[in-house]
Amino acid sequence: MDISYINGSNKFNYRVGAIIIYDNKLLVMHDERSPYYYLPGGRVKMRETADQAITREIQEELNIDCKIIRPLWLSQSFFNEDVDKIDYHELCIYYLIELLDKELYKKDIFVLNERNHTLEFEWLDFDRLQNEYFYPLFLKKEIYNLPERFTIRTDYE
Numbered sequence: 001m002d003i004s005y006i007n008g009s010n011k012f013n014y015r016v017g018a019i020i021i022y023d024n025k026l027l028v029m030h031d032e033r034s035p036y037y038y039l040p041g042g043r044v045k046m047r048e049t050a051d052q053a054i055t056r057e058i059q060e061e062l063n064i065d066c067k068i069i070r071p072l073w074l075s076q077s078f079f080n081e082d083v084d085k086i087d088y089h090e091l092c093i094y095y096l097i098e099l100l101d102k103e104l105y106k107k108d109i110f111v112l113n114e115r116n117h118t119l120e121f122e123w124l125d126f127d128r129l130q131n132e133y134f135y136p137l138f139l140k141k142e143i144y145n146l147p148e149r150f151t152i153r154t155d156y157e
Contacts, residue, residue, distance in 0.1 A: 077089075
């Protein structure tokens with residue numbers, strides 16, 4: 001059971017998000033319902049740690065295993081979601097993640113089908129981040145302060 005509930009027109013979410021960086025690019029995603037880019041991740045389940053949740057979500061969304069490098073941010077957000085028009089109160093832990101399947105680092109864009117909708121993943125250049133419709137908004141600034149932005153580069157040829 002996800003740690004998420006609706007109370008009238010309000011929704012609480014406890015979720016995790018993955019910061020996956022490669023070659024000065026950030027792995028982002030969107031689906032046919034969302035007009036914006038967002039990060040891989042999802043809701044934490046009851047009696048599941050945040051660490052377990054992020055590795056499970058990456059496995060579910062990308063069909064691969066990952067390694068947690070370290071937690072980066074704990075964010076509390078209040079927003080009205082563009083798709084369902086519900087007011088959200090969300091707690092999210094963002095993790096710096098390394099993908100264990102190195103083949104995904106070579107693909108610019110890839111598509112996966114999941115539970116009745118299509119997920120499209122893209123390596124978004126940091127230079128494009130400021131101009132794209134992207135959530136969470138705070139990341140448009142904070143991502144540039146990560147020292148890993150310049151050091152996470154592995155030759156996966």
